[in-house]
Amino acid sequence: MPDDHTHHLETFENPQPDADYTIRMHIPEFTCLCPLTGQPDFAEFLIEYVPDKLCVELKALKLYMSSFRSKGLFHEAITNRILIDIAALLKPRFMRITADFNVRGGIYTQVIAEHRQDGWQAETPVILPSQT
Numbered sequence: 001m002p003d004d005h006t007h008h009l010e011t012f013e014n015p016q017p018d019a020d021y022t023i024r025m026h027i028p029e030f031t032c033l034c035p036l037t038g039q040p041d042f043a044e045f046l047i048e049y050v051p052d053k054l055c056v057e058l059k060a061l062k063l064y065m066s067s068f069r070s071k072g073l074f075h076e077a078i079t080n081r082i083l084i085d086i087a088a089l090l091k092p093r094f095m096r097i098t099a100d101f102n103v104r105g106g107i108y109t110q111v112i113a114e115h116r117q118d119g120w121q122a123e124t125p126v127i128l129p130s131q132t
Contacts, residue, residue: 008067009089010060014051020093020123023055024048027065034104035072042102043075047086049095052117056090075101079111087115094120 027045034041045065064085068078079099087095094116101109 008060008064010057011054012057014053014055017053020050022048022050030065032068032078033072035074044100046098050093052091052093054090056086075109075111080113083113083115093117
C-alpha cells in the first residue's frame with residue numbers, strides 16, 4: 001500500500017451546512033501492526049464530528065481505515081494521524097476520535113484526539129427530563 005493513506009478519502013457536500021449536528025461512525029474492526037513486534041493490534045474506533053461544508057464518504061473511509069492494516073504505528077501515533085488526515089480534508093467544526101485498542105501485555109489503551117475549528121463553540125445540549 002502507498003504511504004499516502006489519504007488517497008482513499010472522498011467527501012460530499014454537507015446537506016445541512018447551516019446546522020450544527022453530529023455524525024458518529026463506529027468502526028469495530030480496525031487492525032494495524034505493533035511497530036516493535038510486528039504483531040497485529042486490534043481496535044474499535046469511534047469518529048464523531050460536527051461537519052462544516054463537507055462530510056466523509058463511508059466506503060472511502062472504510063478503505064482508508066483498512067489501509068493501515070499493514071502499517072506499524074504506536075496507538076497514539078495512528079489515532080492522531082487519522083484525526084489529522086480526516087480533519088485536514090473535511091475541515092469540520094469539531095472532530096473527536098476515540099480509539100479503544102485491545103489488550104496488549106495486560107493493558108488496554110484508549111486514545112482520544114480532538115480537533116476544533118477556530119472560533120467554533122459547541123451549543124449547550126438540551127437535557128430533557130427522564131420519563132418514569
